[in-house]
Amino acid sequence: MLEWLRGLPEAKRAAWLAFVDFALVPMGKDIGQSGYVKALGQGLFELRVDHDAAELAQVFGVDLSTRPELADLAAEGILLRVFCTFYGDKVVLLLSGLDKGADPKAQPRAVRAARKLLADWQAEQATARRRSPKR
Numbered sequence: 001m002l003e004w005l006r007g008l009p010e011a012k013r014a015a016w017l018a019f020v021d022f023a024l025v026p027m028g029k030d031i032g033q034s035g036y037v038k039a040l041g042q043g044l045f046e047l048r049v050d051h052d053a054a055e056l057a058q059v060f061g062v063d064l065s066t067r068p069e070l071a072d073l074a075a076e077g078i079l080l081r082v083f084c085t086f087y088g089d090k091v092v093l094l095l096s097g098l099d100k101g102a103d104p105k106a107q108p109r110a111v112r113a114a115r116k117l118l119a120d121w122q123a124e125q126a127t128a129r130r131r132s133p134k135r
Contacts, residue, residue, distance in 0.1 A: 001082075001096055001097060004098075005097065010073065011052060011073045011074065011078075012075060012078055014053040014073040015073075016049060016080055016082070019047070022056050022057060023056070024047070029088075032086060040083075042118075043118060043122075044114060045083070047081070047082040050078055050079055052075045052078055053067075054071055077101045079099065079100035080097065082094055083111065083114030095114045095117045096110060
């Protein structure tokens with residue numbers, strides 16, 4: 001996930017980080033009730049970021065005077081998709097990301113990869129629960 005994020009152009013990376021700061025952190029798993037999330041089935045969800053950082057600030061009521069570095073990072077064609085699952089009360093597990101604008105045909109492959117990551121994580125969780133001492 002970090003490798004994907006580092007590879008994004010600056011304006012797109014700023015858009016994702018603004019989404020995390022302005023929406024994902026405050027809302028946690030409640031983000032699932034917003035128009036920014038699409039259920040893909042079997043516990044996999046897609047976070048959809050189609051706005052630049054300044055637009056996201058406006059949507060979520062964030063005063064950009066406190067984040068002036070975001071005001072100059074306007075960008076066209078932001079179509080970021082981040083695949084995730086929800087765990088616990090406020091935890092969102094980010095699995096992988098995709099810049100759909102850079103490669104529109106990559107989404108099916110990215111969804112398959114995210115499903116594999118989710119299945120691997122779920123198997124690890126099940127193993128850990130079986131090994132955990134009962135109280």
